[in-house]
Amino acid sequence: METSIEGAVADTGGSAAPVDPPVAAAPQPTPAATTAAATVVATTAAATATTAVAERAADADPAATPQRAAAPPVSLSPSRAGDFMQCPLLYRFRVIDKLPEKPTEAATRGTLVHAVLERLFDAPAAERTAPRAKALIPGQWDRLRESRPEVVELFADDPEGERLARWLGEAERLVERWFTLEDPSRLEPAERELFVEAELDSGLRLRGIIDRVDVAPTGEVRIVDYKTGKAPRPEYSEGALFQMKFYALVVWRLKKVVPRRLQLVYLGSGDVLTYDPVPADLERVERKLLALWEAIRLATETGDWRPRPTKLCGWCDHQAHCPEFGGTPPPYPLPVRAAGPGSAAQGRMGPD
Numbered sequence: 001m002e003t004s005i006e007g008a009v010a011d012t013g014g015s016a017a018p019v020d021p022p023v024a025a026a027p028q029p030t031p032a033a034t035t036a037a038a039t040v041v042a043t044t045a046a047a048t049a050t051t052a053v054a055e056r057a058a059d060a061d062p063a064a065t066p067q068r069a070a071a072p073p074v075s076l077s078p079s080r081a082g083d084f085m086q087c088p089l090l091y092r093f094r095v096i097d098k099l100p101e102k103p104t105e106a107a108t109r110g111t112l113v114h115a116v117l118e119r120l121f122d123a124p125a126a127e128r129t130a131p132r133a134k135a136l137i138p139g140q141w142d143r144l145r146e147s148r149p150e151v152v153e154l155f156a157d158d159p160e161g162e163r164l165a166r167w168l169g170e171a172e173r174l175v176e177r178w179f180t181l182e183d184p185s186r187l188e189p190a191e192r193e194l195f196v197e198a199e200l201d202s203g204l205r206l207r208g209i210i211d212r213v214d215v216a217p218t219g220e221v222r223i224v225d226y227k228t229g230k231a232p233r234p235e236y237s238e239g240a241l242f243q244m245k246f247y248a249l250v251v252w253r254l255k256k257v258v259p260r261r262l263q264l265v266y267l268g269s270g271d272v273l274t275y276d277p278v279p280a281d282l283e284r285v286e287r288k289l290l291a292l293w294e295a296i297r298l299a300t301e302t303g304d305w306r307p308r309p310t311k312l313c314g315w316c317d318h319q320a321h322c323p324e325f326g327g328t329p330p331p332y333p334l335p336v337r338a339a340g341p342g343s344a345a346q347g348r349m350g351p352d
């Protein structure tokens, strides 16, 4: 099933949509299109897939972040921007204090499924089948356990392996569902797990990892992100698109190309959300991010990080340190100055 939002153009993975050409029959790109494609790809010529996967794990899942010394934030990613919008204190715990978090089954399964989808494109187009993709799961699970030994704890109390088997079975179902949404034999991604980073005129550095970049022979760019959860209800779609517009802004600022399409592939529910951005969308996101960064900068200087309790607190690993739950934050590890009036803006920021 596909859901279109805000002017989105219907597109199934294997259709003849302008950014989804058949692999074999693709005409040669024009010189201008070649340039557009190459510039996006070249962003991370030096960033290996391994690095990108590790950075993805660290950025998307603080449980994957090795503990480092406290330091002021220097850049913003969609995940951490989302943290601040959800709860400034959560942002502090993750970015400033770098408090450890336990891996979760859902997040770890997401990392595993992403790795499988990425690796499948190593195979020739005709061999990118669901059985082949499912066959990659055990090996990628082994790699994940090697690179992040803490995930082994997830199944430490499962000596018979029953829960692990169910968990791997769910990963298989997510991988299988992808084939009902997109046809990887008709795709030849320009990039996978693309690490991007751009500095805005203000000095704010934006960074992130894009799951997949497709470039059409015409030079049109499509940014694709896989989600192993379910698609949000329409009233929350703006929040889901925030991450994609963030990436589109980075690509635009880096390469002067506004991506033609943003595509979210929800493996949990079998939905595809697409959005075709225009420069005004991305300018709006840039203004939003600048305001967000200013609030983060102020909180960093003053040490005034406010908790913002919501029902999402149920998933927060830091209730023991949160005043809303009777906890006490650790001593603030950075120098502080007296709080000014601006810090009261915390907790009222949303993706729109």
Ligand code: SF4
Residues within 6 Å of the ligand: 087, 089, 090, 307, 308, 309, 310, 312, 313, 316, 317, 318, 319, 322, 323, 324, 325
């Ligand atoms: S428990 Fe809730 S209010 Fe407290 S830090 Fe976590 S998300 Fe914020």
